[in-house]
Amino acid sequence: MRSRLLLIPAAVCISGPALGGAFYLNIEQAQQLLFPKATFEEAFHILTDPEIKAIQTDAEVSVTDRKVRMWKVSTGDTFYLDQVIGLNSDVTYAIGISAKGVVTGIEILECWEHYDQVRLPAWRAQFTGKKRGTVLDDGGIEKISGTTLSSVHITEGVQRILATHAVLAAGAKP
Amino acid sequence: MSPASIARARPLLGTRVDIRLSGMDGAAANSAVDAAFSAIADIHRLMSFHDSDSDVSRLNRDAFAAPVTVDARTFAVLRRAREISEASNGAFDICTARKLVAWGFLPAPEAAAPDPAATWRDIVLAAGNSVRFAKPLWIDLGGIAKGYAVDTALEAMKLSPDVQCIINAGGDLRVSGPAPEQIALRVPLAAGDIPAIEIIDGSLASSSGHEHARVREGQTVGPHVDGVSGASTSTTRFVSVTAEDCCVADALTKVVMAAGAGAEAVLRRFGAVAYMYDAGVWTVLGEESEG
Numbered sequence: 466m467r468s469r470l471l472l473i474p475a476a477v478c479i480s481g482p483a484l485g486g487a488f489y490l491n492i493e494q495a496q497q498l499l500f501p502k503a504t505f506e507e508a509f510h511i512l513t514d515p516e517i518k519a520i521q522t523d524a525e526v527s528v529t530d531r532k533v534r535m536w537k538v539s540t541g542d543t544f545y546l547d548q549v550i551g552l553n554s555d556v557t558y559a560i561g562i563s564a565k566g567v568v569t570g571i572e573i574l575e576c577w578e579h580y581d582q583v584r585l586p587a588w589r590a591q592f593t594g595k596k597r598g599t600v601l602d603d604g605g606i607e608k609i610s611g612t613t614l615s616s617v618h619i620t621e622g623v624q625r626i627l628a629t630h631a632v633l634a635a636g637a638k639p
Numbered sequence: 640m641s642p643a644s645i646a647r648a649r650p651l652l653g654t655r656v657d658i659r660l661s662g663m664d665g666a667a668a669n670s671a672v673d674a675a676f677s678a679i680a681d682i683h684r685l686m687s688f689h690d691s692d693s694d695v696s697r698l699n700r701d702a703f704a705a706p707v708t709v710d711a712r713t714f715a716v717l718r719r720a721r722e723i724s725e726a727s728n729g730a731f732d733i734c735t736a737r738k739l740v741a742w743g744f745l746p747a748p749e750a751a752a753p754d755p756a757a758t759w760r761d762i763v764l765a766a767g768n769s770v771r772f773a774k775p776l777w778i779d780l781g782g783i784a785k786g787y788a789v790d791t792a793l794e795a796m797k798l799s800p801d802v803q804c805i806i807n808a809g810g811d812l813r814v815s816g817p818a819p820e821q822i823a824l825r826v827p828l829a830a831g832d833i834p835a836i837e838i839i840d841g842s843l844a845s846s847s848g849h850e851h852a853r854v855r856e857g858q859t860v861g862p863h864v865d866g867v868s869g870a871s872t873s874t875t876r877f878v879s880v881t882a883e884d885c886c887v888a889d890a891l892t893k894v895v896m897a898a899g900a901g902a903e904a905v906l907r908r909f910g911a912v913a914y915m916y917d918a919g920v921w922t923v924l925g926e927e928s929e930g
Contacts, residue, residue: 466841467928468881470914470921471821472832487657489646498647498669558650573648576655619650 490574492559496536496544499561499570505536505544516632524628526621533629542569545626549618556619562630568623647672651679652785654809658792662802662816675792675806682788685713686780688736688745698770699736699750699777706771714768716780716787716886723783723890724759724866726905730897731890732759732866736779742855742871744862745779753777758866782863785811786844786889811844813885826877826916834921836914842885846892848874865897872896875917882911900924 490498496505510533512520517528534546541564548557556576561569644661645668658675660668687693694713701707709717723731737753739745754761757776764770789806793813798804803816814820819839826834826847836843848861852874860871878895882888887909895902895913906913906925913924 466839466881466883466910468836468838468841468843468912469927470923471835471837472921473835487646487648489648571649573650573655576648
């Protein structure tokens with residue numbers, strides 16, 4: 466292990482949107498990671514007012530987008546694409562839900578953090594600084610020190626999608 | 640074929656865990672990353688303060704009444720925590736959860752009230768991954784487990800030495816492979832030049848109390864406790880520590896937050912280096928090895 470401190474003059478850095486973050490996966494890549502070798506049938510849905518009300522009651526999270534981006538998977542599961550916009554970060558992520566309503570996996574597609582961060586040219590810059598994570602269900606180990614991504618938004622998003630899944634499944638029954 | 644490069648991220652450990660790999664073909668790289676995420680999810684499940692089924696919650700609830708058998712990984716973290724508590728004369732202490740609960744940084748566990756006099760010395764580790772508390776106390780592994788999770792993730796990937804990899808769990812990260820990585824630091828209150836750390840084949844962790852500082856009983860407190868005084872560590876200081884293991888780097892940031900330059904001997908003992916920013920000045924502690 467070797468390390469050293471560098472102080473980079475701010476002028477070297479690109480000006481522009483003060484963002485840190487990354488693009489990880491496109492939709493097809495996320496689909497193949499969550500459901501290898503499966504096929505996907507787009508089944509986008511526009512939520513009705515009663516559906517929104519049911520989801521909000523169930524998840525205790527507000528619904529801000531009527532459009533549900535979902536795909537029926539050949540395995541019988543469902544693939545959802547969702548976005549959460551937080552104070553500190555915007556996250557696009559995918560979630561796989563089994564026929565029984567259980568989360569099979571989550572992958573982040575894109576994450577951008579709004580801060581006084583800068584994008585450093587030609588660097589694989591990782592932004593350190595710990596992150597607050599007040600996760601609702603089982604919590605994070607590190608709720609306490611943190612600065613950048615607020616994982617609470619993803620947790621709320623997952624709760625909203627699970628409720629959406631349940632509401633749509635109930636509505637589909639004869 | 641040029642070596643592939645992948646980057647993936649999942650919400651784990653209450654943060655975003657980001658893993659980047661290059662020099663491995665796509666399918667093998669993806670299964671290595673899957674193994675890493677799954678190892679981290681295990682640590683999350685075992686060591687969460689919030690989850691009532693975790694080893695940590697079981698200990699806080701039951702270990703004063705009777706010995707509790709924990710997972711080997713939890714035991715390994717407890718052993719490592721003890722080592723760092725010993726070396727730092729208690730500046731690092733996982734028993735300070737009581738304060739963090741009182742200050743509102745952690746939720747109160749469903750467990751008997753802790754003895755204010757309890758310290759890391761009251762955690763009795765015995766053969767067979769058995770743990771007993773000599774006094775009622777609450778432990779929190781938030782200051783060490785994230786780093787340990789990063790270490791186990793790297794181990795789970797079983798990478799060949801020529802593969803370049805970086806695992807970043809919200810700022811606690813480990814770099815492995817032949818190339819150095821430059822990591823920008825987000826230092827609160829710093830203006831002007833952008834601080835960054837260049838690291839090869841090692842770990843980096845950072846702590847600062849600034850963002851979460853709050854006032855309790857007329858005093859400004861942050862999310863880190865000095866195990867010796869029981870007081871909050873400075874809320875203006877920023878510390879990055881580099882070390883071989885991320886677990887050690889993670890825990891030592893808390894020692895430097897508490898002891899400042901007094902942490903020099905502990906850092907040297909663990910082969911670690913600290914970069915401390917306080918009142919506009921950078922101080923390097925420990926020995927930077929010659930490259």
